[in-house]
Amino acid sequence: MGDEYFAKEFNVMEIKEDWIFDRKRSRLYYDIQTVTIFLPSDKNAAGVETPLATFKYKDLDKLFRSDPKKFIWYNPQNQAQHKNLADAFDLRLFYGRITKVANPGDADLVGMYGDKEGLMKSYQTEYELMETEHGLWEY
Known part of the structure; x- marks a missing residue:
């Protein structure tokens, strides 16, 4: 059932x-x-x-x-x-929230860094991606 x-x-x-x-x-x-x-x-x-x-x-x-x-x-x-x-x-x-980025071990951020550090790495990755996208338009 x-x-x-x-x-x-x-x-x-x-x-x-x-x-x-x-x-x-x-x-x-x-x-x-x-x-x-x-x-x-x-x-x-x-x-x-x-x-x-x-x-x-x-x-x-x-x-x-x-x-x-x-x-x-x-x-x-x-x-x-x-x-x-x-x-x-x-x-x-x-x-x-970003939970995983490409990596050789195919591990998620919490698995790589632990609970608290994984959450912080998620926010850091988000900001880095926003900066990268913003940087595409600068000359």
């Missing part, structure tokens, strides 16, 4: 993306590869977040655009600015 969950119970997602710099156009592109939904730790007997399902983003994008009225990103500050989920992902309206 399988467990059943409501959609509101899922509050953790992992988005894997590639950052691609086009030197000819001097532009940075974000290419989302996959979206993974996690089973929250309070719903899991083991007490840890567990990956439940992973989807290719291109498949999700096609699904979101197939019915724009059904797949909505709600904007609580402005009722006139609700968007289709595909557009919200394209506009990068989501926010999250």
Whole structure:
């Protein structure tokens, strides 16, 4: 007998993306590869977040655009600015913490540095990426 969950119970997602710099156009592109939904730790007997399902983003994008009225990103500050989920992902309206960067051991930041230092490294990586992106436009 399988467990059943409501959609509101899922509050953790992992988005894997590639950052691609086009030197000819001097532009940075974000290419989302996959979206993974996690089973929250309070719903899991083991007490840890567990990956439940992973989807290719291109498949999700096609699904979101197939019915724009059904797949909505709600904007609580402005009722006139609700968007289709595909557009919200394209506009990068989501926010999250960086948990892993490319490395030879394929380890996440917490696994490499520990809990507190891993969190600090996450913020540091975010700021370094913002500085890199900002530096692309300086001459």
